[in-house]
Amino acid sequence: MDKEHAQALYHEMLLIRQFEDKAAEMYALGKIGGFLHLYSGEEAVAVGALNALRPDDDLFTSYRDHGYALARGCDPKAVMAELFGRETGLCKGRGGSMHLADASRHFWGGYAIVTGHLPLAAGMAYAHQHRKTEHLVLCVFGDGASNAGEFHETMNVAKVWSLPVLFLCENNLYAMGTSTREASAQSEMYKKGCSYGIESWQVDGMDVEAVEASIEKAAAFIRSGKGPVFVEALTYRFRGHSMADPELYRNKAEVEEWKKRDPIPRFLEGCLANKLLSREDADRISSEVERQVSEAVSFADASPEPSLNSLFDFVSA
Amino acid sequence: MPTITYREAIRQALRIELKENPELILLGEDIGAYGGSYSVTKGFLEEFGAERVVDTPIVESSLIGLSIGAAMAGMRPVVELMTINFALKAIDQIINNAAKIRFMFGGQFSAPLVIRAVSGWGQLGPTHSQSFENYFAYAPGLMVVMPSSPNDAKGLLLTAMRGKDPVLFIEHALLYSTQGDVPEGKEGIPLGLSDIKRRGKDVSIVAYSRMVLLALQAAQQLSKDGIEVEVVDLRCLRPMDLGLAVSSLKKTGRALVLSEDWPSCSIASEVAARLQNEAFDYLDAPIGLLVSKDVPVAYARNLEAATLPNVSDIVGAVRALLS
Numbered sequence A: 001m002d003k004e005h006a007q008a009l010y011h012e013m014l015l016i017r018q019f020e021d022k023a024a025e026m027y028a029l030g031k032i033g034g035f036l037h038l039y040s041g042e043e044a045v046a047v048g049a050l051n052a053l054r055p056d057d058d059l060f061t062s063y064r065d066h067g068y069a070l071a072r073g074c075d076p077k078a079v080m081a082e083l084f085g086r087e088t089g090l091c092k093g094r095g096g097s098m099h100l101a102d103a104s105r106h107f108w109g110g111y112a113i114v115t116g117h118l119p120l121a122a123g124m125a126y127a128h129q130h131r132k133t134e135h136l137v138l139c140v141f142g143d144g145a146s147n148a149g150e151f152h153e154t155m156n157v158a159k160v161w162s163l164p165v166l167f168l169c170e171n172n173l174y175a176m177g178t179s180t181r182e183a184s185a186q187s188e189m190y191k192k193g194c195s196y197g198i199e200s201w202q203v204d205g206m207d208v209e210a211v212e213a214s215i216e217k218a219a220a221f222i223r224s225g226k227g228p229v230f231v232e233a234l235t236y237r238f239r240g241h242s243m244a245d246p247e248l249y250r251n252k253a254e255v256e257e258w259k260k261r262d263p264i265p266r267f268l269e270g271c272l273a274n275k276l277l278s279r280e281d282a283d284r285i286s287s288e289v290e291r292q293v294s295e296a297v298s299f300a301d302a303s304p305e306p307s308l309n310s311l312f313d314f315v316s317a
Numbered sequence B: 001m002p003t004i005t006y007r008e009a010i011r012q013a014l015r016i017e018l019k020e021n022p023e024l025i026l027l028g029e030d031i032g033a034y035g036g037s038y039s040v041t042k043g044f045l046e047e048f049g050a051e052r053v054v055d056t057p058i059v060e061s062s063l064i065g066l067s068i069g070a071a072m073a074g075m076r077p078v079v080e081l082m083t084i085n086f087a088l089k090a091i092d093q094i095i096n097n098a099a100k101i102r103f104m105f106g107g108q109f110s111a112p113l114v115i116r117a118v119s120g121w122g123q124l125g126p127t128h129s130q131s132f133e134n135y136f137a138y139a140p141g142l143m144v145v146m147p148s149s150p151n152d153a154k155g156l157l158l159t160a161m162r163g164k165d166p167v168l169f170i171e172h173a174l175l176y177s178t179q180g181d182v183p184e185g186k187e188g189i190p191l192g193l194s195d196i197k198r199r200g201k202d203v204s205i206v207a208y209s210r211m212v213l214l215a216l217q218a219a220q221q222l223s224k225d226g227i228e229v230e231v232v233d234l235r236c237l238r239p240m241d242l243g244l245a246v247s248s249l250k251k252t253g254r255a256l257v258l259s260e261d262w263p264s265c266s267i268a269s270e271v272a273a274r275l276q277n278e279a280f281d282y283l284d285a286p287i288g289l290l291v292s293k294d295v296p297v298a299y300a301r302n303l304e305a306a307t308l309p310n311v312s313d314i315v316g317a318v319r320a321l322l323s
């Protein structure tokens, strides 16, 4: 870890946190509608994972996708504008929060039908294998998704065909209000990968360095042609499942316990201790993030809605 | 008669049958501890216990399959699918098993489960704002119900939970907080009968689910100009009773069919075709259709609003029929 890299990781995580806080505020003001799933608490996973990969490795994820978009380098302005449903949004206001994508960054989308994207990721990996390129596909999903049929079908095919796909399961202990304890016969998700003979392991998802190292190792394995890897990141969402969640299913004490492991101060403290970051660096990054987020909001707010003449764009039949 | 919400009406029906029928269980994703995505089953876990209110993993297809099996064994599963969009994951079980079992095995047994699913929109984006009643109403063997009022919701759901065939009961997210008078009793409303929601002599509107409410609002506006609209609520899409719609059309000579689904292969196009067959000689104008625009529903508020039919669209369409 060098200073520059430490700054980048800290910056990206903080950007996601503040972006999400701002999105929640904008939701309360009615600027954002529908379902809004925030990534607060899980930042280390996206940031660690994407920093371990090449910018042209492919990315598929679920509806909880703001963190991935930002960690992939998408412009916060365009992300916020998408949440506002504006023409300048990443997907021109068509997709909204749950369906972000940026093809120029090999970010192939957030998908809102649970497990719907797993076969797509494996399919893209198949194309890479077929064309003998070195790309790999990162496929992110939750603990809840790992109980569904398409998850198992995709694991099986990925192993049988030895596909260059990296399954990253974010185990945040809940699928909406259903805990993994109640919904999954196997409480350790990586063991589901093991059961298909896939190289699988766990990582502390609240530790950005650990995630980065773990994904680097996984990527090296995949690029050496040995087939898929399954990484389970143990993490926690600090906010409700979506903005509509009254959180009846978990107690405050549990949330507070996890907040003690908040990946952002944890990383910062480590960096301060190791002299990778100074207080001044942290303050500078913090005000830079504040500026980015407030610019994103002003940009989104000032952006036009999609023109009604464009209603039928992007469908040919 | 007490005035209650559509949500409360459904809750009442579920509670009545949970109490009356010990074989009846509720199953679904987040219906227990979370309280249901649309709070329909809020408090049920505490009231009826985890044996009757079962939280399931995210397994729509298997959930329907499991419920079919339990129904074959004599239980009465009532499954909640958070949204109709997720019913596509389970369409194989719904059509190939639930809808076929009684017929395919010569009537020896059936799969009397009720599937509650939610239709609707509200900036939910392209995958979460769809209407699929047509997909399911297409298949013989499965009843499809789409109530518009609290009264119908309660009465039709009670009947659905007492019948011997599988029923897909589609609720509308934007109706949950609407209110209406609902009798307190345990009486059901027979499935497969339409209902006149407003009398009028000039134009017949045929609709179901939320579009009935919009039709009634449009009718009120038009009434100020002396145009009296009759509103026929189909209530059930399979079996579909067009008796009242046909007699209404014979009286008015003009009909407008409304739905939130897309134009092609839709319930609305089906209704229009059947009405034309039955009442061709009485038509003073071609049957009007007002449905969603033929494009996925965008997240952006203005595009979404432009995609779905609204009250002023209905008013305009009625005027067009009369001119």
Ligand SMILES: Cc1ncc(C[n+]2csc(CCOP(=O)(O)OP(=O)(O)O)c2C)c(N)n1
Pocket: A064, A112, A113, A114, A115, A141, A142, A143, A144, A145, A146, A170, A172, A174, A175, A176, A241, B029, B058, B060, B082, B086, B089
């Ligand atoms: C097929 C399908 N079923 C149900 C839902 C509703 N739903 C949205 S997110 C979610 C929970 C998913 O949990 P998990 O995979 O653990 O991801 P997390 O939200 O925790 O990141 C559910 C049930 C859906 N979107 N798609």
Ligand SMILES: [Mg+2]
Pocket: A142, A143, A144, A170, A171, A172, A173, A174, A175, A176
């Ligand atoms: Mg989860």
